[in-house]
Amino acid sequence: MTPILHIGNKRLSTWSLRPWLALKKANIAFQENIIPLDQEDTRDTLLALSPAATVPVLETAGRNIWDSLAICEWAAEQVPSLWPEDPALRATARSITASMHSGFSALRNELGMDLKREKAAKDMSVACWRDIETIQALWAHVKTGEGDFLFGDWSIADAFFTPVATRFDTYQVPLSTDAAAYVETLLSDPVYKDWHTAALEETWDAPFH
Ligand SMILES: N[C@@H](CCC(=O)N[C@@H](CS)C(=O)NCC(=O)O)C(=O)O
The missing domain is CATH 3.40.30.10 (Glutaredoxin)
Structure with missing residues (x-):
């Protein structure tokens, strides 16, 4: 099947x-x-x-x-190969992925992903700014310097931060130069772009979002 x-x-x-x-x-x-x-x-x-x-x-x-x-x-x-081959890097990739999977609730609540939303800044709570700061610090902490993704080649960690990149873009969040470059890498990835194109073609309304 x-x-x-x-x-x-x-x-x-x-x-x-x-x-x-x-x-x-x-x-x-x-x-x-x-x-x-x-x-x-x-x-x-x-x-x-x-x-x-x-x-x-x-x-x-x-x-x-x-x-x-x-x-x-x-x-x-x-x-x-969806995770880095090196065991230490793989553990780090799993750590940052788990941080995203289980955390950043202020960011998730306040800056919902909506790929059809007009790009504009939004007022945010201190907790949300703190999430944004933490995410950028985590990216800087783990980035290997090889390749444009967090661990060189694309990995599941990059999948977990792609929706964050869309939020940073939609809500025009001011970012460090390195974080902005990483966001650009994620959003210009051809596989992500296929998803984005399909999202723009959807016609369902979303009353609770
Ligand atoms: N921890 C779950 C969260 C899944 C989740 O909350 N999905 C949302 C949509 S993005 C959902 O299905 N919500 C139920 C609903 O809207 O009725 C996961 O990682 O898959």
Whole structure:
């Protein structure tokens, strides 16, 4: 069975974007099924896939895998180059990925990803500014200096920060020169650009976003 990646609207679903990028970068064949968020039947549709009632979900022959990071790890078991080869770098890549997966709630709440939103600055709380500062410090801390991505070649860590890059761009967040260059790298990546183009073509409304 070709795996099916169930995702939310490309315009809005940050968590869906991450494993979608990883599967594409790994050249793993999959079908894609979009479940529009914020619709009357969204929750029932999601509950039919997993009790977590969230996207993304990867439907495989054996079982459904919910959660963006679990799906990325499933992909990395088949294509290990989705993580850096060097064990120390791999541990660091997993650390920064986990920081994104479990943290930065102020940024996530205040600067929602909306790829159709007009670019403009927005008032932000101190907690949100602190998240922005921390993310830039983490990028500077881990960046190897080889290649444009965090660990040289593209890795799952870059997938986890691509939605952050869209937020920094949409809300015109002032960034250090190095952070701005990294954001540009993520947003000009051809695989990400395919997602972005499709997002702009979507017509669903999003009343709760
Ligand atoms: N920790 C989960 C979070 C997934 C999540 O919150 N997904 C959102 C969409 S981006 C969702 O499905 N929300 C349910 C809804 O909007 O009904 C993951 O990493 O996959």
